[in-house]
Amino acid sequence: MATNLEDRTRANPADPVSVAVHLRPPKRAGLEERFAATDPEPGLELTKNPRVARLLRDRKFQFLLILPNQIIFWTVIFVGVLGTAVPGLNFGAAITWYVWFCLVFVMMVVVGRAWCAMCPFGGFAEWIQRRTLFRRTQKALGLGLKFPEPLARIGFLIPVGSFLLLTWIEEFFNIAGPGNPADTAWMVVGIVSSALLFFLVFERRTFCRYICPLTTLIGTVGSMGSVAGFRTKDREVCLACKTKDCMRGGENGFGCPWYTWPGSADSNLSCGLCTECYKSCPEGNVGLFLQRPLTSVVAPRRRRADVAWGVAMLWGLVVYQQFNATNVFAAMDGWLNKHLYFPHYPNPVDYLAVIAAVTLATAGIAWLLGKTLGRGEIAVTHPESFVDRTSRFRAFFVPMAYGLIPVVGADYFARQLPKFFKHSARVVPAVAHIAGFSSNHSPIYDFHILSNGWIVVVQVAIIVVGTAAAAWATWRIAGRELVPVSRNALGIRLATLGVVLSCGAAASVLYVLMHAAS
């Protein structure tokens, strides 16, 4: 590179290092178009409010979010192991399965990764890794290794695998039924231990980003949410920044534990809302922004194959969890267990087969749409990248899968409702039971917020809302991303709309069948 020595001799001799530094200008071509649809509006910046700003800048903020959950989940562990075996009276089982899981979904749909910001599992491990509860420390405990590149290349797929494994274990031991409360406790111990192990071996929040069973679910369903996460206020400032304290860590904050740069974030998929970038930015150029619901589903230009496959597999799992309540499934599972000498439900073969069938069916529909409606040849680019590789199939499958996110999210949410509406009141006697009061004869113990019939109505209503959201999102996505690669613009939009509506209808019907079977 040519050196402009004249420029260097004119520079300030009192600061000799900066005289010699001649960084290249960052690339700006295509910047406007790339982020136009995903950048939140300045008016939706929450941190403009001085009280919010002060709160988020306080290093104790995340600690105080985590602390109550930490107390609750250590109580879950101790009470789960040492407390009563009656699930409804055991605080550990009651709070986890009647309340917590449902609330996590509410948070996902509205806020995104709010749970990640307050998660006691990652939070606890992070305290150990950072050797502090909330201070900005310099030296991390542990090996600080990078997550192996071949595994990191498949992005959000490993967590889907860990979610499928955990769900199967949960079904096998009837943990979430809930069954024996001690099983719930041991499951939590398992998650905390795994988190701690990964935090001590790998750098940052590698566990949360690449391993945590919930991360893909929260990331994808959370992208429907109205919180855009921490984003740049002015991208030019970020591009001109020579230090990237938000990524490396600065005086007041750690580098982003989630491998996200506010300067290029185009969705809330990987923003853990931990506030570290906000604290560390020396220019005050990072803000917490709201966005219109579904923006992170519809607007991002970069579509990721790992997210698409993750959505399809999560869809397969939730369908399995509905289908397994039907008599047909019970007969099939029984037959398989008998012939494969497997002790009891759920047989891993039908578990995986149903999930794979739904996943492949979803992908197959996309393949068919590409085959029948696709236009011309689609160049294969980025062949080395699982996340970004393009092909005719992917050109249809990936955007279509993004469009399905609201249906999948609604289905998961709806599935948590029966336990909440029927048994969440049991938390009250369960709390009292820790102190030696109350029993399952308490009137609150059997108090149902809604009857079974109404619960199905609410479930179907949620599916209808989710399907409507998915239909809207799919229509927009198809218009922008599928129409240019299709022969028939209206045809592809209607076809993908049809897929979404069919999925919504299938989920609704399954809820009715589940209700009938129970």
Next chain:
Amino acid sequence: MAITLIEAQASSTDRPEVHVLVDRCAGCQECVVRCPVEALDMDTERWVAVADEKLCVGCRQCERTCPFSAIVVTGPVLAGLRTTTAVVHPEPLLADVTEVRRGITTWEQALAEAARCLNCPDPTCVRGCPAHNDIPGFISALAKGDLPKAHEVLARTSVLPDICSRVCNQSAQCEGSCSWSLAGEAPVAIGLLERFIADSYAVPPPVRGEDADLSVAIVGAGPGGIGAAWALTEAGAAVTVYEKDPSPAGLLGWGIPDFTLPEQVANRPWRQLQEAGVELRCGVEVDASGLEHLLAEHDAVVVATGASVPVRLPIPGADLEGVTDATTFLKTARAAFSEEGGVEEWRGRNGLAAEAFGEERPHVLVLGAGNTAMDVARTARRLGLDATCVDWLDERFSLARPDELEEARQEGVRVRFSRTVKAIEGEGGRVAKALLLTTSQEEAGRPPKVLEAEPPEAVAVDLVVMAMGYRADPAVAAALPGTPVRRESHGVPDREWSASGLLANPASAFSFHNPVGKLALGREVGLQAAALPVRERLFVIGDALVGPATVVEAMAQGKRAAAAIMAARPLRPGHPSRRGSRRVLVCFASEGGHTERTARTAADELSRKGHHVQVLPIDKVGPKELAAADLLLVGTWVKGFVVAKVGPPPEVQAWLEALPRLGGLPVGLFCSYGVNPRSTLARMAAVIERQGAKVVATAALRQGGGRLDAIDFSRRVLAGAREIESAEVAAAV
């Protein structure tokens, strides 16, 4: 040579491969803006970095600078062959102090080596150089054949290119920080190129600047004093240098033997300085009371007395005859070499006369194997002695220059690492043998373990020279508050240094696994401290400031102190043109905005009165900003609940405690409170006064209080500062 490099690249089938982990690449472009060969670009559709492997040379700068570790480079480092130069040992060695290490002699060689420089956009070598020479800048000029321009680039930061290129340990500084070195390959021979420039074209003398009406005294004529005197002379100050020795140059004169630094090179700076009008008073020793006199006579005083007291190991037998120190050894040996028959006389004087030993050569044991020890041992060889160096460090973590170590061994010096001396035993009051113990060291920078359980090894010796380095004279240090400054960087490293990638790969084999980034950050502490007076108008530089260090550091600190003096333009009490406008720094820690508003109101008032005012939040205020101020206002919000735990917030407390010496700087303190400030200001004052500042006014202002209070405070601060000056004048009179 340049052609060879290109051919080597072109013919190679084994090229570096760049793997961008697209899942993790956030498109921040840290790699793109820093890649020396423009091999990285952006895929704007995906917003991730993409690499053109055809351009990549494998320097791994991208790996080191990626904040998320999203780039992995595999394959070879296409660094090309490093130029080597001749090392010519005199034959025989006896009494011959001809320079051993030769420089680059031909333009062809120089251009070939210059072509290896990548001209990195964020050159880590510049950060690794203690003086922050614009290394790619002077190499570019050299590559164009423009030696005056190369000197012009060098002169901005160094006045000793001919000396530093000979005596610097480049492997732990610029060359250890070169991108090639950080990638595990041989770095650009920066020292050789600098020497080629300095040897091929005379180092330009200082050009006296327009009279600045400023008188500065410098105590000590070593490299620190040279740096300060040079910069002050060029800025137009009247400089008087006081040197206790009969001749100037300090360590350059007596401490570094001619075979490393020839006398005519060492004398060059003082010849030029005196020609430029610097007044040199040799043979004048300045003690603590002498400093007070100098402060009364001059507008500023720079203490550059160095570290000339040799470190002696407190071991049994250390007081035997035949146990000496490096200073004595080197000074007497230098004198011996300069006289006809001096060597024989020296040996006789030290009980090592040839007649007493016959065919055998007396054996000198040198304690230490750093650069001073190498000088001693090689000098001993030239005195006709056998020499062994022992050092308790592991050889992998040696503090010596690699080439110096190699040359010493070529000259027959035995260097034994992982050994330490337990005791020296004598016969008839004279040293006879040394007992050595084995040590073990696993990590650079960690003190080795002495394996006491093993039986000691007895080594027959005729002379023992303690060459573990030097320390500052304690009597001088006592008169200089806050010294010595430890060259250790604490807390969050400078963000731009982290971003440069220098701190990411601290253990290059080329630099003896020394953490070059960490060392460089430590040196920065010394450089910044040099710009701040330890008392009003009293600056300390070089080894007197930071303890035993290097020639280049002392010189750089001298230049930095000179720049600070010229920026502050301090005037002695009673000087007719004392103080017009001030340079005021107003710094604040604001939570709800009240403190910032007060700070800005006070700043506006000071500005209105014609002072130069800078307003900054405290987290943006470092030594550089403080050095540029002659009046400081510090404001904070008050933490606490009504009356509980009321005081300055922890970040302000930590900031105050981390302040460098403020050398009599007048300070105004204020706080904005909601209910009750309690002892907030008193606590702040206690901390800041410990750092040498003088609190001239304080104000506790209620949140949302009147603008007039802030204006009144700023006026009181000015009045307080004037009072201090009046008191000084009275004292001087």
